[in-house]
Amino acid sequence: MIKIKVCGMRNADNISELLKVTPDYIGFIFYDKSKRFVTDFPQVDVPSSIKKVGVFVNETIDEVIRKVSEYKLEAVQLHGDESVDYCNELNSKMTIEIIKTFSVDENFDFRITQNYESHCNLFLFDTKGKEYGGNGLKYDWSILKKYEGETPFLLSGGINENDVEVIKGFQHSKFAGVDLNSGFEDAPSQKNIEKLKEFKERLMQSKFQVDKDGYYGQFGGAFIPELLYPNVKELEDNYIQIIESEEFQKEYKSLLKDYVGRPTPLYLAKRLSEKYGAHIYLKREDLNHTGAHKVNNTVGQILIAQKLGKTKIIAETGAGQHGVATATVCALMGLECTVFMGEKDIVRQAPNVARMKMLGAKVVPATSGSKTLKDATNEAIRYWIQHPETYYLIGSVVGPHPYPDMVARLQAVISEEMKWQLKEKTGKENPDTIIACVGGGSNAAGAFYHYMEDEEVALIAVEAAGLGVDSGESAATSQLGEVGIIHGSKTILMQDEYGQIVEPYSISAGLDYPGVGPLHAFLYESKRAQFMNATDKEALAAAYELTKMEGIIPALESAHALAVLPKIDFKKDQVVVVNLSGRGDKDLETYIKHLEE
Amino acid sequence: MNSIQELFQKKDKNLLSIYFTCGYPKLEDTTKVILALEKSRVDFIEVGLPYSDPLADGPTIQESSQKALENGINLDIVFEQLSAIKETNKTPLVLMGYLNQLLKYGEDKFCQKVVDCGIDTVIIPDLPMVEFERHYQQLFEKHGITNVFLITPHTSEDRIKKIDSYSKAFIYVVASASITGVKGDISNQQVEYFERIKAMNLESKLIIGFGISDKETFTTACNYANGAIIGSAFIKNLGINGVESTDDFIKPIIS
Numbered sequence: 001m002i003k004i005k006v007c008g009m010r011n012a013d014n015i016s017e018l019l020k021v022t023p024d025y026i027g028f029i030f031y032d033k034s035k036r037f038v039t040d041f042p043q044v045d046v047p048s049s050i051k052k053v054g055v056f057v058n059e060t061i062d063e064v065i066r067k068v069s070e071y072k073l074e075a076v077q078l079h080g081d082e083s084v085d086y087c088n089e090l091n092s093k094m095t096i097e098i099i100k101t102f103s104v105d106e107n108f109d110f111r112i113t114q115n116y117e118s119h120c121n122l123f124l125f126d127t128k129g130k131e132y133g134g135n136g137l138k139y140d141w142s143i144l145k146k147y148e149g150e151t152p153f154l155l156s157g158g159i160n161e162n163d164v165e166v167i168k169g170f171q172h173s174k175f176a177g178v179d180l181n182s183g184f185e186d187a188p189s190q191k192n193i194e195k196l197k198e199f200k201e202r203l204m205q206s207k208f209q210v211d212k213d214g215y216y217g218q219f220g221g222a223f224i225p226e227l228l229y230p231n232v233k234e235l236e237d238n239y240i241q242i243i244e245s246e247e248f249q250k251e252y253k254s255l256l257k258d259y260v261g262r263p264t265p266l267y268l269a270k271r272l273s274e275k276y277g278a279h280i281y282l283k284r285e286d287l288n289h290t291g292a293h294k295v296n297n298t299v300g301q302i303l304i305a306q307k308l309g310k311t312k313i314i315a316e317t318g319a320g321q322h323g324v325a326t327a328t329v330c331a332l333m334g335l336e337c338t339v340f341m342g343e344k345d346i347v348r349q350a351p352n353v354a355r356m357k358m359l360g361a362k363v364v365p366a367t368s369g370s371k372t373l374k375d376a377t378n379e380a381i382r383y384w385i386q387h388p389e390t391y392y393l394i395g396s397v398v399g400p401h402p403y404p405d406m407v408a409r410l411q412a413v414i415s416e417e418m419k420w421q422l423k424e425k426t427g428k429e430n431p432d433t434i435i436a437c438v439g440g441g442s443n444a445a446g447a448f449y450h451y452m453e454d455e456e457v458a459l460i461a462v463e464a465a466g467l468g469v470d471s472g473e474s475a476a477t478s479q480l481g482e483v484g485i486i487h488g489s490k491t492i493l494m495q496d497e498y499g500q501i502v503e504p505y506s507i508s509a510g511l512d513y514p515g516v517g518p519l520h521a522f523l524y525e526s527k528r529a530q531f532m533n534a535t536d537k538e539a540l541a542a543a544y545e546l547t548k549m550e551g552i553i554p555a556l557e558s559a560h561a562l563a564v565l566p567k568i569d570f571k572k573d574q575v576v577v578v579n580l581s582g583r584g585d586k587d588l589e590t591y592i593k594h595l596e597e
Numbered sequence: 598m599n600s601i602q603e604l605f606q607k608k609d610k611n612l613l614s615i616y617f618t619c620g621y622p623k624l625e626d627t628t629k630v631i632l633a634l635e636k637s638r639v640d641f642i643e644v645g646l647p648y649s650d651p652l653a654d655g656p657t658i659q660e661s662s663q664k665a666l667e668n669g670i671n672l673d674i675v676f677e678q679l680s681a682i683k684e685t686n687k688t689p690l691v692l693m694g695y696l697n698q699l700l701k702y703g704e705d706k707f708c709q710k711v712v713d714c715g716i717d718t719v720i721i722p723d724l725p726m727v728e729f730e731r732h733y734q735q736l737f738e739k740h741g742i743t744n745v746f747l748i749t750p751h752t753s754e755d756r757i758k759k760i761d762s763y764s765k766a767f768i769y770v771v772a773s774a775s776i777t778g779v780k781g782d783i784s785n786q787q788v789e790y791f792e793r794i795k796a797m798n799l800e801s802k803l804i805i806g807f808g809i810s811d812k813e814t815f816t817t818a819c820n821y822a823n824g825a826i827i828g829s830a831f832i833k834n835l836g837i838n839g840v841e842s843t844d845d846f847i848k849p850i851i852s
């Protein structure tokens with residue numbers, strides 16, 4: 001977490017406002033040549049979580065000690081030419097956090113800092129200027145590469161709201177935070193609180209989390225016809241508040257536990273592990289009620305729909321798992337349910353069609369285009385346009401913002417559980433590798449969610465290659481796609497040179513989609529996740545292998561994730577989690593057909 | 598001045614606009630349809646760029662788009678066809694397509710081609726206002742292109758006012774919460790909505806579309822707006838009776 005120090009404060013009201021931004025340090029300048037010199041120390045109750053820092057320039061040690069005790073300062077910043085001995089003496093006289101400033105430019109010799117290391121808690125690298133600090137100028141931060149010390153440091157000098165992206169991209173193992181001052185002032189010492197607040201929000205925001213405009217990097221957004229604007233806006237305005245409310249969390253958690261059957265086990269697949277020379281754990285989403293991870297999302301969204309006062313639910317489905325999961329929660333809540341499903345999928349996933357009907361849902365065939373998931377989604381959106389009173393319960397991390405983020409949050413329970421389960425079983429929260437299949441990307445988003453920041457955890461997303469990536473019959477979006485817009489989201493999309501969407505192909509109805517969610521497009525582009533793929537054949541072989549070796553019949557989708565195991569060179573003792581997104585009951589007909597081959 | 602704005606200076610009541618799909622029913626019909634519509638004195642024409650996944654369109658336009666794509670239509674051919682009749686056709690054209698087409702073709706290249714065809718107005722139903730403000734406003738301005746926004750029964754008054762300020766050609770008043778091609782009479786509820794919009798006294802001219810199919814619905818719509826657009830009904834006729842029947846379709850509507 002990047003620390004924030006706001007320096008040069010003086011006015012009590014301004015400080016009170018600043019407390020709401022919760023910086024890590026508030027700096028008070030006790031240097032009489034500064035424009036921000038504090039004469040009357042402001043009377044504000046600063047909570048102990050925020051440290052008060054006194055900034056001194058070549059002050060006598062006695063005076064520093066006097067100020068520290070008088071104003072109850074938690075840290076001192078030595079901003080002048082204080083020597084190593086000075087720091088040493090101060091340390092010997094009182095226990096206090098010491099921040100030593102160095103003014104740097106391209107000629108700065110970082111070896112100077114070495115002797116200070118044992119006496120200081122933090123360094124602050126400021127711009128070398130005429131004055132002692134407060135020059136409001138920036139230096140080239142890349143020169144800090146030369147700093148090889150152990151003491152963490154703050155960046156300082158002229159930082160303003162335009163620097164967020166550079167700071168987020170700044171790489172140094174000892175980089176601890178930023179020192180903010182003149183770049184956020186309306187007048188000397190008077191800070192613009194709104195600017196600081198926004199700066200902090202943007203700075204703290206993970207690059208793997210959707211930004212305030214609904215984007216992950218260049219991907220995402222809400223490219224929807226005006227007709228859908230009110231619906232999407234209503235959801236956008238409310239979803240976070242609902243999800244974060246205590247009431248929702250209580251209902252959601254309790255349904256996941258008692259209705260869905262969570263937590264799902266994390267199972268060490270012994271024989272599979274032996275074969276591939278790694279510790280292979282299966283996250284058993286197949287054991288959820290209704291047989292796949294999809295229900296995590298539908299349980300959450302149905303609660304959201306209810307809180308928004310909606311009584312009619314629509315959904316799209318590919319493999320039928322999301323359709324079943326939606327029909328299930330609609331039955332549970334007594335809501336009307338209509339599911340759109342491609343004509344081709346209705347045939348290849350017949351058992352799920354029967355389940356949806358038994359659950360009381362109306363199944364509407366999508367007869368346009370490739371008659372698969374993409375077209376089912378088109379039809380659902382068209383219906384939604386014509387029936388704005390309905391709630392569209394999207395089944396993956398696709399669609400216009402806020403759907404990708406909302407669905408990812410609701411699937412995040414998968415990795416939340418993985419963390420403590422792994423800790424119990426291996427002593428460590430982090431595995432080395434997580435593998436998940438990607439159709440739209442929801443099970444992968446859930447399995448990756450709490451690990452995205454931890455770069456040491458390798459994330460592997462597996463797409464369906466159909467008859468082969470280059471066969472013309474494939475759904476390996478990241479390999480075949482380019483930036484485009486599908487179902488209201490800017491993402492990676494399989495399309496021709498004129499932007500016409502290409503019809504994908506996979507044996508697995510749940511992976512037969514020409515796009516991926518915008519989060520995955522970002523994980524791909526930023527190389528945070530590695531994208532692999534598996535053909536129909538490889539997936540079938542993997543399904544048989546798991547069935548024979550572990551007694552688990554996986555969904556065809558999940559079999560794609562398993563199918564990359566033979567393609568990876570595992571190190572011994574490597575901990576691998578494969579997200580087993582669903583069970584294979586729905587695919588038996590396909591399996592039996594290939595059994596006979 | 599924008600070509601549609603210019604048109605309004607000459608005529609601002611009962612304007613008839615026709616939407617058709619390029620390359621339908623046959624690949625080379627694009628220009629034939631335009632010239633036939635011009636001959637039948639349609640006021641302006643919406644040129645639909647066939648798209649594989651037209652989210653805002655009903656079955657009729659979807660099917661015509663599908664057929665046109667099967668006929669081999671693509672953006673390069675459309676631009677060729679349109680520039681071939683640039684000198685002969687005097688009826689203003691408005692281009693209607695989906696954002697991904699523009700994105701993939703190259704935004705600047707797309708705009709340049711549009712302008713080269715003598716067109717200065719576009720309708721992109723899946724281009725939302727925020728994205729317009731963020732990027733496309735500047736792009737279009739650079740090329741002298743005007744974007745037409747849609748409003749619906751659920752668009753808030755504030756939003757309509759903003760759209761009004763962005764509109765240089767006209768505001769497309771979507772007749773009901775629907776996709777294209779939904780037919781029927783105009784309901785009291787719709788009339789209420791039309792009256793509400795009319796009473797806002799917007800700067801922009803208003804054209805009503807979606808679900809306008811015949812003389813009756815056209816006439817009703819024109820009571821509340823400067824004109825109306827017929828799409829699916831025309832395409833249906835085109836599919837059954839061919840380009841030659843254009844005048845027979847148009848005449849009863851404007852007589």
Ligand SMILES: Cc1ncc(COP(=O)(O)O)c(C=O)c1O
Pocket residue numbers: 292293294318319320321322395396397437438439440441442443444509510511555557558581582583
């Ligand atoms: C069992 C199973 N796994 C995976 C998927 C793919 O969807 P997603 O990528 O959103 O997890 C589906 C979709 O239907 C599914 O049923």
